[in-house]
Amino acid sequence: MEPAKPESLWQWARSLRGFQFEVATRAAVVALGQFGAEILIGRHYGAALLFVTPLALTVAHLTSPVPALLVDRVLETVLGSVVAQVIVLLVRARARRQPALPG
Numbered sequence: 735m736e737p738a739k740p741e742s743l744w745q746w747a748r749s750l751r752g753f754q755f756e757v758a759t760r761a762a763v764v765a766l767g768q769f770g771a772e773i774l775i776g777r778h779y780g781a782a783l784l785f786v787t788p789l790a791l792t793v794a795h796l797t798s799p800v801p802a803l804l805v806d807r808v809l810e811t812v813l814g815s816v817v818a819q820v821i822v823l824l825v826r827a828r829a830r831r832q833p834a835l836p837g
Contacts, residue, residue, distance in 0.1 A: 763792045787811055
């Protein structure tokens with residue numbers, strides 16, 4: 735039996751109703767994350783992490799699609815980023831207060 739061919743663009747668009755764009759969106763995030771990580775990892779590791787983190791979270795969510803787990807991982811990532819920023823600012827402030835070493 736031959737599959738039905740849509741006769742117009744409108745019928746084709748209506749046939750896409752059942753397609754899960756969420757999966758396509760996840761695939762696009764993975765592709766963009768991988769591309770950005772590969773391009774930046776050799777030059778600037780910190781900038782590459784902007785792509786690696788969403789990539790890791792998305793791939794982990796694809797393997798075990800538990801929404802609560804994804805929310806927990808995103809919150810942990812944000813919390814870790816905030817703590818790291820605070821530590822960097824404190825270390826920089828302390829370094830500015832100390833006199834430079836002679837030499």
